[in-house]
Amino acid sequence: xxxxxxxxxxxxxxxxxxxxxxxxxxxxxxxxxxxxxxxxxxxxxxxxxxxxxxxxxxxxxxxxxxxxxxxxxxxxxxxxxxxxxxxxxxxxxxxxxxxxxxxxxxxxxxxxxxxxxxxxxxxxxxxxxxxxxxxxxxxxxxxxxxxxxxxxxxxxxxxxxxxxxxxxxxxxxxxxxxxxxxxxxxxxxxxxxxxxxxxxxxxxxxxxxxxxxxxxxxxx
Ligand code: DX5
Ligand code: ZN
Numbered sequence: 001x002x003x004x005x006x007x008x009x010x011x012x013x014x015x016x017x018x019x020x021x022x023x024x025x026x027x028x029x030x031x032x033x034x035x036x037x038x039x040x041x042x043x044x045x046x047x048x049x050x051x052x053x054x055x056x057x058x059x060x061x062x063x064x065x066x067x068x069x070x071x072x073x074x075x076x077x078x079x080x081x082x083x084x085x086x087x088x089x090x091x092x093x094x095x096x097x098x099x100x101x102x103x104x105x106x107x108x109x110x111x112x113x114x115x116x117x118x119x120x121x122x123x124x125x126x127x128x129x130x131x132x133x134x135x136x137x138x139x140x141x142x143x144x145x146x147x148x149x150x151x152x153x154x155x156x157x158x159x160x161x162x163x164x165x166x167x168x169x170x171x172x173x174x175x176x177x178x179x180x181x182x183x184x185x186x187x188x189x190x191x192x193x194x195x196x197x198x199x200x201x202x203x204x205x206x207x208x209x210x211x212x213x214x215x216x217x218x219x220x
Contacts, residue, residue: 001192003183003218005211006031006064006173008197009055010046010144020201021058027211031064031086033175033195035144036079038069041093042142049075049082056083064195066114066175068141069093073100080107088112088135088173091119101130112173116141117149121158131170133193134159138186139176144197148177153189160190180217187218 007029012020021032034052039045055063062085069075072089073096079087087109094100097113104111112133113124117140124134136156139146152174159172173193174186183194196214203210 003187003191003215004030004171004173004193005200005214006033006193006195007200007211008033008035008144008175008195009051009201010035011197011201013201017054018058020207021055021061023207024200024211025059025061027200027208028215029061029200029211031062031193032059033064033066033197034084035197036065036067036069036075037142040070041090042068044142049078052079052082052084062086064088064173064193066112066135066195067093073103076100076103076107080104080109084109086110086112086133088114088133090114090116090141091124092116098127098130101127105130114141114175115155117152121155121162124159125162128162128166128168128170133173134163134170135173135175135195136191137176138174138178138182141176145202146177148179148182150185153185156186156189156191178214180213183214183217 007024037046064086065084101111110132114135138152174191175195200210
């Protein structure tokens with residue numbers, strides 16, 4: 001299965017958001033990743049359903065919404081209405097995780113569960129059958145441009161094993177510090193969707209070059 005590239009607009013130039021998304025689409029990314037931060041679960045405040053709705057008007061690409069917010073269950077309906085295809089919520093923010101994932105499905109979106117670098121894979125075993133995406137954070141959530149945490153690799157392998165043992169087909173997505181250097185390792189470990197902000201939108205040779213380098217790193 002080829003790799004799905006989810007380009008995070010967190011590193012896009014918001015003065016030219018339409019052009020930047022258009023270029024990512026032309027360059028061949030698969031999803032647009034929207035990093036929603038609330039200033040509580042993580043220190044920064046970024047964007048909300050309004051930006052998702054804007055992206056929905058700007059592109060036909062699926063919108064991959066990553067909620068780094070406390071009490072995400074209060075926001076699900078508005079993000080679904082704004083046009084999200086995937087809604088991923090953090091294990092660490094959801095006391096009623098099972099129910100939250102069920103609600104995302106009922107809203108017609110693909111549910112994803114996210115685990116932070118300090119959270120063991122075993123914690124999400126009881127909800128794996130409810131999700132289409134397991135998003136393994138490969139940096140601490142909160143900002144783009146951070147360094148990949150190599151200890152994530154055995155965790156990705158563990159999630160892969162857990163899914164296989166239960167005959168589940170959820171896709172493993174990784175987020176943070178993904179470059180042409182770190183992508184081969186996460187791919188080998190079992191990730192099939194990767195989020196990239198800096199290595200696409202801030203590539204020194206431009207968005208197309210960034211996308212091409214990522215793809216070339218896993219093509220044999
Ligand atoms: C981090 C966000 C990421 C971020 C990735 O909290 O969830 O999606 O944009 O940025 P890079 O690709 O620069 O590590
Ligand atoms: Zn993200």
